[in-house]
Amino acid sequence: MKQWAADVIKQPERIAIPIMTHPGIELIGKSVLEAVTDGQVHYEAILALDTKYPAAACTVMMDLTVEAEAFGAEVVFTKDEIPAVRGRLLTDMESVADLVVPDMSAARLPQYLSANRLVAANISGKPVFSGCIGPFSLACRLYDMSEFMMACCCEPETAELLLEKCTLFLLNYCNTLKQQGTNGVIIAEPAAGLVSGSDCAKFSSRYVKQIVEAVQDDFFMVILHNCGNTGQCTAAMLQTGAMALHFGNKIDMVSALEECPADILALGNLDPVGLIKTAAPHELKKATLDLLEKTKGYANFILSSGCDVPPHTPQANIEAFYEATAAFNKMVNSK
Numbered sequence: 001m002k003q004w005a006a007d008v009i010k011q012p013e014r015i016a017i018p019i020m021t022h023p024g025i026e027l028i029g030k031s032v033l034e035a036v037t038d039g040q041v042h043y044e045a046i047l048a049l050d051t052k053y054p055a056a057a058c059t060v061m062m063d064l065t066v067e068a069e070a071f072g073a074e075v076v077f078t079k080d081e082i083p084a085v086r087g088r089l090l091t092d093m094e095s096v097a098d099l100v101v102p103d104m105s106a107a108r109l110p111q112y113l114s115a116n117r118l119v120a121a122n123i124s125g126k127p128v129f130s131g132c133i134g135p136f137s138l139a140c141r142l143y144d145m146s147e148f149m150m151a152c153c154c155e156p157e158t159a160e161l162l163l164e165k166c167t168l169f170l171l172n173y174c175n176t177l178k179q180q181g182t183n184g185v186i187i188a189e190p191a192a193g194l195v196s197g198s199d200c201a202k203f204s205s206r207y208v209k210q211i212v213e214a215v216q217d218d219f220f221m222v223i224l225h226n227c228g229n230t231g232q233c234t235a236a237m238l239q240t241g242a243m244a245l246h247f248g249n250k251i252d253m254v255s256a257l258e259e260c261p262a263d264i265l266a267l268g269n270l271d272p273v274g275l276i277k278t279a280a281p282h283e284l285k286k287a288t289l290d291l292l293e294k295t296k297g298y299a300n301f302i303l304s305s306g307c308d309v310p311p312h313t314p315q316a317n318i319e320a321f322y323e324a325t326a327a328f329n330k331m332v333n334s335k
Contacts, residue, residue: 005221005243005263008302012333014301014302015303016054017055017129017303017304018276020308021042021059021060022312024048024049058127058128060130061115062186068089068142073141080311088143088144090142093158104173116130120181129221133187135211137188166207184243189204190226193229193230193233193248205237209239213241222244223267224240224244224245227307229247230251231255249275249306257301264300269306271306275287277313277317281317281319284317288320293328303325
């Protein structure tokens with residue numbers, strides 16, 4: 001993966017890696033519920049996308065309820081929407097102290113491991129990236145987001161114990177994902193974008209760094225995603241040592257690139273709802289070309305969605321995204 005990253009930076013053309021699974025679920029005529037509960041369906045959706053579209057890598061679904069459910073959180077499922085955590089599993093230091101770190105057989109983890117294993121075994125010629133939630137965002141889902149942020153300020157021992165348990169679990173999960181044969185993992189820390197840069201460093205980055213140091217190597221890349229970051233967290237994200245950072249649409253992509261070292265890949269950041277799902281195809285194509293033009297001076301930039309492409313995104317829009325990328329690369333090669 002270090003060589004892949006170096007090759008991406010050296011080549012003049014732009015590659016595109018949207019975080020996208022839901023359109024593949026629709027391509028195979030299945031529901032979101034089927035995909036998030038059945039590893040075979042999940043894999044078939046990714047395979048359908050790989051067959052139809054020219055993404056430079058495959059990404060496994062960004063479902064940020066899997067890990068919380070493994071700990072015992074209640075998850076609400078509907079047929080065609082992304083699952084959601086309901087209620088609050090933890091309420092105080094005692095409940096955190098009693099919390100058992102689950103093994104890899106808990107809840108839907110086996111189905112996600114199966115999907116990763118099938119994708120890695122059957123798609124070749126491009127990287128396959130697993131996905132998981134980050135420790136701070138997982139803690140927020142288990143403790144309640146506003147309550148956990150209060151605990152970080154007023155009950156730091158409780159917050160740190162929960163973060164340690166979340167990190168231990170995620171480290172084990174990422175190692176197990178790596179064993180399935182994938183080439184990296186996208187760690188999603190959206191909640192960490194809601195705090196200051198110093199708090200992001202203290203309560204997110206130093207824990208993510210433990211995972212990075214345990215699993216990242218020449219053959220396995222960590223991509224840290226923080227779609228809540230408006231610029232205040234970029235320096236903290238870099239402290240993790242991740243080979244790549246993924247930015248949401250709330251940040252100015254050029255400003256983010258200016259902060260990133262030239263050897264760190266930076267991915268982003270088209271609005272997945274406001275543009276990719278709901279804009280007219282010609283509007284999306286123009287926005288994609290505009291972003292590619294603004295970032296053309298940064299060789300480490302990879303075009304992506306700002307977050308997971310949602311269900312019911314029109315195929316015409318996905319095609320417009322790739323058409324814009326191809327048109328930009330044609331212009332680059334003609335010079």
